[in-house]
Amino acid sequence: xxxxxxxxxxxSRRLFLTLLAGGGGTVLCAQTTAILVPFLxxxxxxxxxxxxxxxxxxxxxxxxxxxxLAGRCFVVRLDAGLLALSxxxxxxxxxxxxxxxxxxxxxxxHGSTFNTVGEVTGGPAPRPLDWLPITLDADxxxxxxxxxxxxxxxxPEQVTEL
Amino acid sequence: MTSLIDWLTRxxxxxxxxxxxxxxxxxxxxxxxxxxxxxxxxxxxxxxxSLRATxxxxxxxxxxxxxxxxxxxxxxxxxxxxxxxERAYPDILSLQTAVPYGQLLxxxxxxxxxxxxxxxxxxxxxxFYTGAYKPPREFNWVVGVGLLALTLAGSFxxxxxxxxxxxxxxxxxxxxxxxxxxxxxxxxxxxxLGGPEVGQAALLRFYALHVMVxxxxxxxxxxxxxxxxxxxxxxxxxxxxxxxxxxxxxVAVIEVMLTLAVSLGLLLLSLAVDAPLExxxxxxxxxxxxKAPWYFVGxxxxxxxxxxxxxxxxxxxxxxxxxxxxxxxxxxETDAGVWFGSRRGAWITALSAVYTLVGVPALVVLSNAFPPxxxxxxxxPEWVAQALIPGGATVxxxxxxxxxxxxxxxxPTRREALLVLFTLLLVTAAVVTVIGFQxxxxxxxxxxxxxxxxxxxxxxxx
Numbered sequence: 001x002x003x004x005x006x007x008x009x010x011x012s013r014r015l016f017l018t019l020l021a022g023g024g025g026t027v028l029c030a031q032t033t034a035i036l037v038p039f040l041x042x043x044x045x046x047x048x049x050x051x052x053x054x055x056x057x058x059x060x061x062x063x064x065x066x067x068x069l070a071g072r073c074f075v076v077r078l079d080a081g082l083l084a085l086s087x088x089x090x091x092x093x094x095x096x097x098x099x100x101x102x103x104x105x106x107x108x109x110h111g112s113t114f115n116t117v118g119e120v121t122g123g124p125a126p127r128p129l130d131w132l133p134i135t136l137d138a139d140x141x142x143x144x145x146x147x148x149x150x151x152x153x154x155x156p157e158q159v160t161e162l
Numbered sequence: 163m164t165s166l167i168d169w170l171t172r173x174x175x176x177x178x179x180x181x182x183x184x185x186x187x188x189x190x191x192x193x194x195x196x197x198x199x200x201x202x203x204x205x206x207x208x209x210x211x212s213l214r215a216t217x218x219x220x221x222x223x224x225x226x227x228x229x230x231x232x233x234x235x236x237x238x239x240x241x242x243x244x245x246x247x248e249r250a251y252p253d254i255l256s257l258q259t260a261v262p263y264g265q266l267l268x269x270x271x272x273x274x275x276x277x278x279x280x281x282x283x284x285x286x287x288x289x290f291y292t293g294a295y296k297p298p299r300e301f302n303w304v305v306g307v308g309l310l311a312l313t314l315a316g317s318f319x320x321x322x323x324x325x326x327x328x329x330x331x332x333x334x335x336x337x338x339x340x341x342x343x344x345x346x347x348x349x350x351x352x353x354x355l356g357g358p359e360v361g362q363a364a365l366l367r368f369y370a371l372h373v374m375v376x377x378x379x380x381x382x383x384x385x386x387x388x389x390x391x392x393x394x395x396x397x398x399x400x401x402x403x404x405x406x407x408x409x410x411x412x413v414a415v416i417e418v419m420l421t422l423a424v425s426l427g428l429l430l431l432s433l434a435v436d437a438p439l440e441x442x443x444x445x446x447x448x449x450x451x452x453k454a455p456w457y458f459v460g461x462x463x464x465x466x467x468x469x470x471x472x473x474x475x476x477x478x479x480x481x482x483x484x485x486x487x488x489x490x491x492x493x494x495e496t497d498a499g500v501w502f503g504s505r506r507g508a509w510i511t512a513l514s515a516v517y518t519l520v521g522v523p524a525l526v527v528l529s530n531a532f533p534p535x536x537x538x539x540x541x542x543p544e545w546v547a548q549a550l551i552p553g554g555a556t557v558x559x560x561x562x563x564x565x566x567x568x569x570x571x572x573x574p575t576r577r578e579a580l581l582v583l584f585t586l587l588l589v590t591a592a593v594v595t596v597i598g599f600q601x602x603x604x605x606x607x608x609x610x611x612x613x614x615x616x617x618x619x620x621x622x623x624x
Contacts, residue, residue, distance in 0.1 A: 040353055041352075041353065042352050042353070042355070042356045042357045042358075042363060043357075045357075045358075069446050072445060072446060087446070088359070091338070091465075091470065092334070092335045092338040092339065092465070092470070093334045093335065093337075093338035093341075093359070094331065094334065094335065094448040094452055095445065095446055095447060095448045096448075097448075107448075108448050108449070108450035108451065108452060108604070108605060109331075109335060109448060109450075109451070109452045109606060110465065110466065110606050111605050111606060111607070122536060122539075123535075124465065124466065124469075124470075124535065124548075126342075126469065126470070126544070126548075146358070148358075
């Protein structure tokens with residue numbers, strides 16, 4: 001038995017409405033996503049709020065490692081100049097303290113160690129500590145903790161020469 | 163008595179409430195299930211085998227009850243808590259010291275959360291080992307895996323809210339994992355935290371997720387989960403013998419009794435043990451050791467042995483995909499509803515468990531004594547020591563039992579092969595959780611639990 005052929009119509013009312021609902025739903029989902037992604041994006045930090053006073057130039061003796069609590073970083077005085085290192089462990093973000101007795105940074109979370117210029121000497125950390133830009137204002141030293149710079153190795157241009 | 167009930171059930175008030183008579187006969191007991199919104203998730207008749215305590219252990223039900231209790235205690239806690247960096251910690255302090263029963267409510271919420279994670283995992287294991295994921299229940303298994311993921315997300319987002327040292331650093335460590343995803347990692351972490359690090363934006367985001375987004379998603383998905391159980395003919399049980407009873411009042415009694423038991427257990431625990439609260443969060447001072455919440459401490463343990471991407475992202479992601487795909491890897495409809503499928507299945511499971519119980523601690527000790535990362539530092543590229551060696555060892559360890567079955571000329575069925583792999587995964591997760599929780603001390607070094615230095619006791623921050 002063969003069924004009688006359906007009336008040929010290029011676009012029935014039902015098909016038109018189905019396509020309209022499906023297409024409209026797709027557009028709604030797409031536009032929701034398009035709104036949500038920028039809506040949930042974190043706001044950038046205010047550039048000026050990010051500058052933290054670290055101390056006077058004369059405070060930093062060659063070979064010293066000074067903690068800047070407000071900047072969550074350390075300022076290292078090398079022979080060539082100043083190097084600011086973020087205290088965030090590059091492994092999982094713990095605050096890495098400077099251990100003067102050991103002469104290195106030693107993370108309490110998973111035991112990563114870093115030398116005075118922030119290079120990994122042990123433990124699971126995948127890359128050196130991030131460095132932070134330093135600005136000199138006469139003899140006042142400022143660091144910018146909101147602009148951590150990732151790096152694969154220590155290089156002289158990360159040091160603010162004096 | 164009978165005339166009183168007759169009078170009651172014929173009254174207009176009763177009939178406006180209930181669309182069934184007094185349920186002392188089969189007809190009205192069936193009508194209870196079909197005309198009551200809360201009961202209609204149950205079938206009218208239920209297979210006697212699915213009521214056996216040693217078949218389900220009531221684990222799914224206990225998980226749902228724990229969730230319900232969390233909704234109630236969580237809503238109450240919201241009356242005394244503001245998600246701001248300035249107020250969160252003092253609010254918890256005053257909740258514990260000034261608000262009558264505040265400490266008790268907080269304890270109930272915390273122990274309820276632990277219970278829900280625990281029973282959700284055990285329920286997953288029960289459904290797997292009884293083959294209850296088999297057709298037509300494949301997709302409901304996937305829904306269940308989604309529910310487990312949401313449960314963990316709910317628990318993790320709640321972990322930050324007390325804003326103490328425990329919360330701050332567990333979430334710092336946990337979200338830093340995301341930053342190791344190649345390409346999008348840093349962005350993903352920033353979206354989660356609302357900024358580059360854990361701060362006010364992160365607290366607010368976690369709060370919104372914890373009290374609104376995740377509970378809503380859980381409630382929705384739980385409804386789907388229950389509804390599909392009902393539509394698939396109740397719990398998976400062997401087809402024969404078919405032996406059914408009217409579900410009302412049997413299931414109602416079981417459910418009320420379990421609710422009472424869970425409430426009593428949580429109440430006694432909450433009276434006996436207080437939820438931990440450490441010093442207020444300090445972004446400049448990481449406590450030593452800093453551990454993730456117990457259900458993620460296994461991941462933290464894995465991190466000790468390789469690159470974060472391999473051990474804590476790629477590995478768990480593959481494991482999660484494998485678990486979600488279980489019903490599609492074993493589509494045979496036979497032996498659903500039978501623990502381990504057969505005696506041989508039970509033996510294979512037991513052997514896999516023993517293999518993992520011995521093998522994983524051995525691997526951990528080996529990797530701790532001869533860490534490839536330190537031995538090869540500067541001599542081989544980092545990806546060899548951090549990815550190739552630990553990743554390769556994990557793959558070999560996983561596939562070895564299947565190879566052994568092949569050598570022994572045991573031709574495992576698909577279900578038996580899955581029993582091996584799933585048992586391996588489950589026991590590994592349990593073992594690394596126990597090692598990370600109980601055997602790691604200051605500096606995340608290995609110690610015997612009875613030789614922990616500095617008076618460190620992991621249970622203080624449970």
